[in-house]
Amino acid sequence: MSIQPRSRDTFIQLVIRRRSTRTGEPTVFLRAVPETAQKPTRAQLAARITLGEVSRNTKGRRGFTYDPETGKPLPGSAVAVKLAMKGEKYSTRRKTAKWERVLREYFRQQGIDVSIEELRKTLYTYLESK
Structure with missing residues (x-):
């Protein structure tokens, strides 16, 4: 509510x-x-859509099936959805490291607009040359 x-x-x-x-x-x-x-991320939307599609495909299954992982009885459709959704990934986003955030903020204060990817490439290129 x-x-x-x-x-x-x-x-x-x-x-x-x-x-x-x-x-x-x-x-x-x-x-x-x-x-x-109210405003889900793209990854959440993709996961919700996939869950809906998988659930729709299991509609009408009756009876109980034993969950292969826990050995407990579950509705057959629940086990099918669990197995279909297992291992799915919807986001490739990774958390920005603190050093990247600090450097970006420093450059932003200096009036230089630079992306995290540019910072990372530049730093790794510099470190490889040493």
């Missing part, structure tokens, strides 16, 4: 956790809806 405040950019979500570890009563709290729920 989402409640929309006055600002159209921010959404608040009411979270109800029925199983509480400390007490038998449900836990209720408000939180901001994750930004990627």
Whole structure:
């Protein structure tokens, strides 16, 4: 359930956790809806589309199948989706190293616009020549 405040950019979500570890009563709290729920990244969109397509192909399967990894019984369609989605990667983005961020910020302060890729190539070329 989402409640929309006055600002159209921010959404608040009411979270109800029925199983509480400390007490038998449900836990209720408000939180901001994750930004990627409204504006997913390209990788998240690709994963969601693939999940939908794989799920559609398993529609109509009945009965339970044993999961090959855990040995626990699961619905047959769930096992088929799990096996089809296993090992899929949707993003090739990597985290920028701290030295790259520091150098880029330094160059930006000096008024030099340079990309991380250019910095990396230049540095590796310099190090290989030494």
